[in-house]
Amino acid sequence: MRHSHSDHDTSKPVNWRLLAYIWPFLMENRLRVLLALLCLLLAKGAILTIPFLLKAMVDRLEDIQQLASPAALLLGLVLAYGAARFSNVFFGELRDTIFGRVTERAMRRIGLQVFRHVHSLDLDYHLNRRTGGLARDIERGTSGISFLMRFFIFNIAPTLFEITMVAGILLFSYGATFSVIVIIAVLIYGIFSIRATEWRTRFVREMNEADSNSNTRAVDSLLNFETVKYFTNEEFEARRYDASLAEWEQARRKNRLSLFTLNAGQALIIAIAQTTMIGLAAWQVKQGQIGLGDFVLINQFMIQLFMPLGFLGFVYREIKGSMANIEKMFELLAQQPKVLSPPGxxxxxxxxxxxxxxxxxxxxxxxxxxxxxxxxxxxxxxxxxxxxxxxxxxxxxxxxxxxxxxxxxxxxxxxxxxxxxxxxxxxxxxIGIVPQDTVLFNDSLLENVRYGRVDASDEEVTEAIRLAHLEALVAQLPEGHHTMVGERGLKLSGGEKQRVSIARTILKAAPILVFDEATSSLDSKSEQAILQALREIAREHTSLVIxxxxxxxxxxxxxxxxxxxxxxxxxxxxxxxxxxxxxxxxxxxxxxxxxxxxxx
Missing domain, CATH: 3.40.50.300 (P-loop containing nucleotide triphosphate hydrolases)
Incomplete structure (x- = not known):
């Protein structure tokens, strides 16, 4: 079954203002962010020295063959090359480790903020929400924020810095031609990646919607397991779930094909640029304009430059995908409860x-x-x-x-x-309430009663259980107070759940009590027992009985x-x-x- 939502409007641009939302999380961990950036600069510095070390080695090798250079110098260059390679990886890993704490803290903060916000929304919202889909939106949104923080700081900015450095080195060392090829290739690559990714984002959105729908369908069906069984509608539920999965499969296929188009286009641009650069360098070596060491340096710069550039395409795609995910979460945060307490x-x-x-x-x-x-x-x-x-x-x-x-x-x-x-x-x-339908958490009987006042001691909870005449039930249960009641209390009868509700209300000890058709689902015997318990707890309280x-x-x-x-x-x-x-x-x-x- 398809839910069409206006929020999945594919023409919608990416909301870059989301970055402003992430900024405070970075600021509260300033020191870690600065340390991570320092590690990033050291890693980039190490990678930029590698082509120069390779050029020096090739030049020394030519000199050694002519006995013009000592072997110790070559050994030093080889060791320096190894050190540069190790430094690049080591500082990269150190950067991720230091910054990991920042993203994890942000995910925790944002996850909690969304959870609190959803609880603050009014009853109307909760009557209309889709639980499974909501859980997926929150999960994808928090993961998206983590991705955005890490990759925006550590991939996009450094790659642009590296491109500028390489273009500058080539310009000063080998003239404008190599530099111009790099800049043109990067621009074409960037424009193509952005255009193609914009086109692809709608498939990501469609895939996410199909994923949320199928998850909602599954959760809804499992929550109403008994109803499905009563009406022998397992096959009907399976068909509906399969229809949702079929839409998800179709959306995934479109997503995959569009990804193939994007990757193939990016690979073609990189291949043409690299071939042009190497061809030009080879021709210049043949003409005697540059040496073999320079040829190796240019080739190495090309490899180093286009590797992060290829990754930049992936990062931009993922950032687009993450933003599509985060959008849903921010729409949720933008919803305001209709019932608000006045300020202060x-x-x-x-x-x-x-x-x-x-x-x-x-x-x-x-x-x-x-x-x-x-x-x-x-x-x-x-x-x-x-x-x-x-x-x-x-x-x-x-x-x-x-x-x-x-x-x-x-x-x-x-x-x-x-x-x-x-x-x-x-x-x-x-206000204490004994509602018409008591919904219990999938926890022990003791913890379900304690929900009336979460800071109550075990003794107070046990006393509330006694006053609600629940002791006989507790005596029959295999693990007594610690017996799990099942999801939504499915393991207890209507009368037993009602007594748990009464025990909660006794524990809450509120001066005003509300009984909302508290005995409507009970038989006469249970009703009389529960009415007696209600009369006992209602003494000296103001009571409203529906x-x-x-x-x-x-x-x-x-x-x-x-x-x-x-x-x-x-x-x-x-x-x-x-x-x-x-x-x-x-x-x-x-x-x-x-x-x-x-x-x-």
């Missing part, structure tokens, strides 16, 4: 645990309003239940209270403070009836029954259902 927002100081909704209206999409002027308040220590048909907007109240979204109009106050004026994290710390089954909230201080996003009734259970309105109708229907289910 103070932490929520909870004077009391009162919760109040004042004329709150809200819609996910402009065309469909979910809540209309909803008003209610929960006094400290009170339990308020919200009931109503499915789609009435009950769970939306929870999302607004946690400030996953901002209401379109009206106010939500916690402890008499507007939640838009305080720091989001401090608000969420004051309920589907009315029998679970008859003990609430106040019950709010939501109908199509409006509060139509509120009062205690008995008051609402006596009104003979929406609540009474819902109660009768549910009582009838429960009687029918009990009747054999």
């Amino acid at each position: 927002a103070p932490a929520l100081q909870l004077r009391n645990s009162k919760v109040e909704f004042r004329n709150v209206s809200f819609s996910y999409q402009a065309q469909r309003t979910i809540l209309h002027n909803v008003s209610f308040s929960i006094e400290p220590g009170q339990k308020l239940a919200v009931v109503g048909a499915s789609g009435a907007g009950k769970s939306t109240l929870v999302k607004l209270l946690f400030r996953f979204y901002d209401c379109d109009s009206g106010q939500i106050l916690v402890g008499s403070e507007d939640i838009r004026d305080v720091d989001q994290a401090s608000l969420r710390k004051q 309920a589907h089954r009315l029998s679970t909230v008859i003990d609430a201080d106040k019950i709010l009836v939501l109908h199509q996003g409006r509060v139509v009734e509120q009062g205690s259970h008995d008051e609402l029954l006596s009104q003979q309105g929406h609540y009474a109708t819902l109660w009768q229907v549910q009582q009838q259902h429960s009687n029918e289910s009990v009747t054999p």
